[in-house]
Amino acid sequence: MNSDGGGERASVALRVFGGQLKLFRELASLSREELGRRLGYASHTIKSYELAQRIPDPATVERADELLGANGVLRAAIPLLDEVRYPKFFRDLPKLEMKCMTRYSHDPHCVPGLLQTEDYARAVMGWRVPAFTEGELECHVGARLDRQVLLTREDHPAVHFIVEQSALERPMGGRKVHRTQLERVLERTQLRNVSLQVMPTDVEHPGLDGSIVLLETTEPRWLGYVEGNAESQLVSDRQKVRNLTQRYAMMRTQALSTRESTEFIEKLAGRV
Template sequence: MPAPTVRLRRLASELRQLRKAADLTRDELAERTGINVATLYRIETARVRPQARTLAALLDAYGVVDPKRSELMTLLKQSTHRGWLNTFASDLPERYTSYIEFENEASEVLNYECLFIPGLLQTESYARAAIGGTLPECTRDEIESRVEARMRRQAVLTKDQPLKLWAIVDEAALRRAVGGRDVMREQLEHLIRVTELPTVHLQVIPFDAGAHPGMPGSFVVMNFAEPMGPDIVYIDSQAGDLFLEEEPDISRYNLVFTHLRAGALSPSASTSLIAAAAGGMRPGRGA
């Protein structure tokens, strides 16, 4: 099932709050509106996009009038909108476009990577090498489309209300010469520059830290300001992309990130390690 858009999640959240404010159960609401309980559940959990007449019936039941009514009807119309992503609609997987939209609407992202430089901090050359190396089935055009999308994603770091990014990477991500030593040196030097942004924080977990809670795999926690809906955990694996929205999952990954942040080098010490790794990528130097 495709992941819902941010606006559909917000609409679902608004409808849940309206029903609770009206002190109605789904069974009681079903009796009033003629909409079956299963459909109401799917609407309130953003599993389906309601038809305009269905939304109107719900708002009637809740006694919602303008301007709130018009706001929610407009939100419904916008719930399939993906902005600049429409350019890539036929080239990117549905789950990836959903991820990008969530990222664009998030207020803060916590990103742990064990083997890659975080996508928002990648150079174009590194991104091209990483995508081409990990997706051998992709054509050259598909790779270029993904690279372009990844570069455009990075605008969230410098927009008027920039995304707050806290990234943690295992030292392995710094030492693997993705794309060759020149590409990797450029990437590491870019990391040092981009972390000068006040909303970007980067920490490294050094090899000598030993075992740590992030070793099972990379993940992203996206936090949203109200009223965009609940936070999301995103996991990318060989088995497919996974979005987690249940509170126990959110809490568990937030706790893991807290442990990783405590066990990683400080941002300044991390910058020193990155600089050393970049020096090791120069011609004639060992990595």
């Protein structure tokens, strides 16, 4: 959330939606456990929706509206929930990710959000200044985890990460959280459509300005996204995107191979 009133608007939107969800659930004489079972979630997830601690994805809202006979009342909240799901500076990227065919990223500071465990994500966001409220923190963590469906989508988009060695070595959340996070990275990179390369700390490369994301859309067309210090920019100019693509291609040649990267992470995780 940001300081322009977005946090307050998000809080109101979530509370209103949560109250409506609870009302329609009770009118349908369903417990949280039963609604969760029908939607494919645990009861604590339904509770988090009703208490405005987490934002449901549009498909879940659609199913809940139909299941509870809300006649479009819950569905009408989808655009507003989508607007407040992410910080203002970040909102374009998740929307584009939902439809992308290919996604490449250079992550210089921490493990990529698409690979983060819940505890690691909470540790990363917990260091934000000014600090999130507990409700805002839970919403952002939930939204980050929801984005990870990209990795297991049925159309198997190609996803590639270049991650700085120092980002993998930084023990966010403590030793246990850090090791669990490394195991998650190793698990996810076993997916056929997911690959990762580690950029050694002692290598000079052209990606020192900040993180880069490159997306190939279904048109097809390539788009870029650059971010640094809570500021971001969607790049659509073809020449600028071409420059980012060339930069990323160079970094791929400088990073460890995928096999060497796996071996490095296994060693870091204490497997060998």
